[in-house]
Amino acid sequence: MTGTGDGRGVGAAPAPAARTAPYRVGVIGCGGISNSHLRGYREIPAVEVVAGADVSEAVREDRQSRTDELGIPKMYASAADMLEREQLDIVSICTWPTLRPEMTELACDAGVRAILAEKPMAVDLAGCDRMIAAAERSGTLLVVGHQRRFRDRYIKARELIDSGAIGEVVEITSYGSADLLSSATHSVDLIRFLLHDDEAEWVIGQIDTRPQQRQNAPTGYQQWEESGMRYGHHIETGAFAMIKFRGGVQATVESGIVQRKGRGGWPMSVYGTEGMLEVGPDRPAAGEHLLRALVKGQADWLYPEATVTAGFKEEVEALIDVLEHGGEHPLNARSARHVHEILMAIFESSRQRARIDLPLALQSHPLQDMVAAGEVERR
Numbered sequence: 001m002t003g004t005g006d007g008r009g010v011g012a013a014p015a016p017a018a019r020t021a022p023y024r025v026g027v028i029g030c031g032g033i034s035n036s037h038l039r040g041y042r043e044i045p046a047v048e049v050v051a052g053a054d055v056s057e058a059v060r061e062d063r064q065s066r067t068d069e070l071g072i073p074k075m076y077a078s079a080a081d082m083l084e085r086e087q088l089d090i091v092s093i094c095t096w097p098t099l100r101p102e103m104t105e106l107a108c109d110a111g112v113r114a115i116l117a118e119k120p121m122a123v124d125l126a127g128c129d130r131m132i133a134a135a136e137r138s139g140t141l142l143v144v145g146h147q148r149r150f151r152d153r154y155i156k157a158r159e160l161i162d163s164g165a166i167g168e169v170v171e172i173t174s175y176g177s178a179d180l181l182s183s184a185t186h187s188v189d190l191i192r193f194l195l196h197d198d199e200a201e202w203v204i205g206q207i208d209t210r211p212q213q214r215q216n217a218p219t220g221y222q223q224w225e226e227s228g229m230r231y232g233h234h235i236e237t238g239a240f241a242m243i244k245f246r247g248g249v250q251a252t253v254e255s256g257i258v259q260r261k262g263r264g265g266w267p268m269s270v271y272g273t274e275g276m277l278e279v280g281p282d283r284p285a286a287g288e289h290l291l292r293a294l295v296k297g298q299a300d301w302l303y304p305e306a307t308v309t310a311g312f313k314e315e316v317e318a319l320i321d322v323l324e325h326g327g328e329h330p331l332n333a334r335s336a337r338h339v340h341e342i343l344m345a346i347f348e349s350s351r352q353r354a355r356i357d358l359p360l361a362l363q364s365h366p367l368q369d370m371v372a373a374g375e376v377e378r379r
Contacts, residue, residue: 167274205241
């Protein structure tokens with residue numbers, strides 16, 4: 001594949017190409033989050049998962065021995081070997097974020113047509129820019145897994161907002177359940193989704209960096225006792241931020257130990273000039289709903305019907321649609337980069353004790369820098 005050099009490879013595709021055989025899919029990094037990718041692919045007849053790559057021998061043996069939806073027929077110890085031998089069309093990158101820029105470059109250089117990279121896009125903006133540059137060079141469609149945009153309750157919420165049911169949006173509050181990069185990346189992306197990808201003007205925030213008393217565990221904490229890191233990078237213990245968008249809306253994000261109790265599962269509150277709506281968590285408690293709204297002209301809450309959806313199948317279907325018909329993917333890499341820029345600005349605001357105006361020139365991760373300078377104690 002030759003590079004286009006015109007940016008089409010970031011989130012859009014050129015003219016459609018005829019396709020008869022299934023798209024050949026490979027997965028780089030076959031740990032826990034890859035299960036969701038595999039389940040999504042299995043629901044789509046137009047794709048076939050043919051190979052995976054993982055450095056763990058135990059993971060490779062497990063995937064290759066399985067006969068269920070989570071099995072992978074051929075496993076490699078090296079992503080480079082898999083990319084060289086398998087003639088892949090689509091690659092899911094499910095490694096830790098520290099490795100995603102390198103894996104994206106490998107996949108682009110191998111000529112794959114599309115990449116679905118897990119979130120967060122990378123650790124710092126330098127990594128995000130490496131990924132975008134690689135996709136532009138090769139003409140590869142690069143998508144980042146903020147798949148919650150495809151979940152029914154957020155779609156219904158945006159439809160209510162667009163209908164004018166709560167008047168003009170004034171404020172949005174979103175709750176992330178863990179650290180900013182692992183969890184609140186969804187929170188910020190969902191705010192932007194409700195605002196039709198409005199860009200942030202400035203950010204002010206604070207992080208809590210007290211040591212966390214943890215033991216080694218799954219979901220990124222496998223090396224916690226040795227490194228004090230999650231998914232290979234440093235994390236904060238809690239965060240709070242205010243984000244001002246160009247259209248005038250202000251949003252707040254709460255995560256970690258400063259998040260209000262019982263607000264896990266990415267719920268949101270949206271306040272308008274003539275009403276409000278609440279998006280419920282992934283697993284509503286007794287008496288909670290996936291979506292409810294106080295709309296203008298109504299005294300009581302309305303409960304629009306919303307179903308529980310995962311979003312992984314839908315993000316792949318949208319990827320295939322862009323490959324075959326052109327256009328821009330809703331989870332395009334430039335949108336994900338702006339989400340990451342907002343997250344980096346929260347850390348930088350805490351470091352500088354000041355409002356951070358965007359765009360952000362800093363390419364490194366402020367928390368990583370603070371740890372390296374001895375300004376933050378780890379563990």
